[in-house]
Amino acid sequence: MSFEIVEATIADIQAALESGEITSRGLVLAYLERIVSHDKNGLTINSVLEINPDALFIAEALDVERGIQGTRGPLHGIPIMLKDNINTGDNMHTSAGSLALADSYAGEDAFLVKKLREAGAIILGKVNMTEFANFMTDGMPSGYSSRGGQVLNPYNISAPTGGSSAGSGVAVACNFCTASIGTETSGSILNPGNLSSTVGIKPTVGLVSRSGILPLSTSQDTAGPMARTVTDAVLLLNALVHTDTADAASMTSVGRKHTDYSIFLERDGLSGARIGIPRDYYFEELTEEQLAIFNSAVERMKEQGAVIIDPANIKTARQIAYSSVVLNEFKSALNAYLAKLTPGSSIRSLRDIIDFNNEHPLETLRYGQSTLIQAEYHTSGTLTETQYLQDRAADLQLCRIDGIDAAMKEHELDALLFPADFGARISSRAGYPAIVVPAGYTKAGVPLGVTFTAQAYCEPMLIKLAFAFEQHTLVRKPPSLKSFI
Template sequence: MTISPARIALPLLSLAIALTLPQARPAQARDLAVPPEVVAEQERIRRHEDAGEAIGAIIAAALDVEAQAAKLAASGRPLAGRTVLVKDNVETREWPTTAGSLALVANDTRRDAPLIARLRAAGGVVSGKTNLSEWANIRSTRSTSGWSAVSGLTRNPHAPTRNSCGSSSGSGAAVAAGFAWAAIGTETDGSITCPASVNGVVGLKPTVGLVSRTHVVPISSSQDTAGPMARSVRDAALLLSAIAGSDPLDPATRDADAHRGDFTAGLDDASLQGVRIGVLRKAVGSRKDVAALFDAALADMRRAGAELVEIDWQPDPAMGEAEYAVLLYELRETIDAYLSASPAAIPVRSLAEVIDFNAANADREMTWFGQEIFEQAVTKTDREAYLKARADSLRMARTEGLDKLLADNRVVALVAPTAGPAWTSDLVNGDNYASDIGMGSIAAIAGAPHLSVPMGAVHDLPIGLSFMGPAWSDHRMLKLGAAYERARTPPLPVPPMLAAAKSD
């Protein structure tokens, strides 16, 4: 097996990071009981991440997780010592925030993103940082999802030769492997929902503006958002309740406080009875096995009382072209702003300097693929062309897309398979996913909520079911997802490592 230089460097990087942190003080938890689930999580990390053929989900880990969890478990706070892993493009005070890039290994800002501050205030334990597709998968058109120069390749816990999708690869894989109660992911288009689907967990891309993006390495001011990834809809809703809210430093969150609350409210008795749901049949793609699983999910919803409305629609390819133009322009703009403002001693202060850094370190940074998207983005300075592309993409995705489909068909949500089964990871040729399955881009471009819930498996590989609704309908989508969870009949696959542990 060929091991990339990045993979060899990981233990050294993790050790260097750990040595800069205050050591855990076991005395803090001497008279407090460590929650058994936290003990089990830490044991799984030791067995399946620190030794042997690692999943590669975790970049850095806290040294005092059990002590923190024991202290907070009896605090009465909403999260009460539950462990949360954080994608390594979200700043936390303990570790550098690298976005998977060697250019940012010194990006030690010593601050929490507002969403992390909220998580801690709710009693959550930040147990570590997760690997991701480097720069959230916006560097190259032929990248391999889940690979970063900092930490190598994240593997799918259900089948280690298979991909974990991206860009929230480590977050999805870590939750599936039982390394934490939940995780934070981020999405611009598909980066929470696809990893949730192929790793067999729940993932919510919230309405853009419900969760702060301050101190998160950006791609797009129009589409970026952080969101929860968990093993159940209720857990995802509980985590969203903790992290949602307005932030004066992020204008997109101006209305968030008006829409936040207890997102777990009403989940236990949520029903599909009489609920009209639109079925995006053309999102099923060409795979008969995925179509059969989707039909089983529809049958489950119909038995639970849902009124299903078949919708014959697919997006205009021009929508994706306009979105790409928007992302290229905003990538340069937002990355330049983030890097120039970082208080850390980093060697790059603009996207142009990142390009130069990667070229100078090509033997480590560009081992498998290049940076052609970066090179395109750095040239995009025509603001009028950008504004037209943004208006066009919003019109096609929201006004003539999501909102029109919901209104014309009198449905509260659209459903479709989230993605196809995980593909074989191939660092030489890049990703090879089933591109004709799913229609999540419509929600991503529109800034609307998109919830992926496991619906079963194809050849023991998980497949998710997407629920997409209008802006600020996050709670409604979670209720639909919870009702579907109870109605679902196909068995869900269990990662071999967890199945083996249950049989021990």
């Protein structure tokens, strides 16, 4: 096959498919060859957890359909990877990286997976993730799971991958698939997107259905696309945005979502946009080298006509401390999910998982399970704890009303701009959207992105800004997969 899949966009692939230069079956084979060469051998990146045994048949069927009926749309015949906490009602497992769930099969596709299949996407496989979305224990490295092992950062193996959608970001960065789906509770798309030099869209909670996703937090969870370009991420987002009557959060999007977000891909999207930079608190962990990359990105935005308000500080930034919300919601949400597994499953509760891990300590407890134990024995699972209710109200007040809302109103902003994923905590607790875009690399080759954040259902504005910034910088480069610094 002469077609070059490295860094190929959805548009590139569709043009090649239409011309007959490639087939979807050939495309799947090409990705599988790269996975064999670099993920399972060679550098052993270890991002891919499982391959869909039906992927080649699905691809061939979509090739036949293309020839007879034409395409369903831009995702027709495009290979997509899914994070391992997203249900597929096929011959693949859904384990969230846990050996306790290594033999678990979902009864049906997650709602978003149904929509991807309807759009013609090929579910190529499942990717590794930080076990239980980094909610198993303290001290577990990002990208590690007892089922899948450790995912490596392809740009520098001494750097973290970011979590918990580590495999989703790394597989895309390494061109093991065209795009992927990750999930986020608090930085789990933005963090690996930043560290894998990919575009990650963390949607408003409710824009994308949560049905059929192994949960962490009822109030903060959302799935979102990860891709090498803003355009590809948006095309994937289009397939995900559908109202799901089985998901209460999804019903909040009625009348507030768009059927086609690609209309907001504007090269001059930065022109006249008012972008605020919350310098206080959010820049304290940046190195001088990272700060220089960020400041350079800001200068490029100014060159494209952006109005930069600097600083545009968030007055509650230092008040947003530990919250018990996720800890309490985890037990409640996980037990409800596990109770609905197929009848043959022996794991029906969080306690079952803890017991399984205790029975297999060498395989499962390399880093312990302190967080699982805390959730099981220090929360009721009924969401009636006084501290939980107070923290939930405080999160909304400090992060949403007195936080992002207040800062944007005070400075009349279209968006806030953060270095890397440092605004993930406040945007996730607010339930607000964010997009991370590659901005540069350190001398050691470690990627750094910038993150645009705004209020609920402001994805159109964020897409404009992210696309314009990307198009006028084009800094992303693929990892060499040959040598590390």
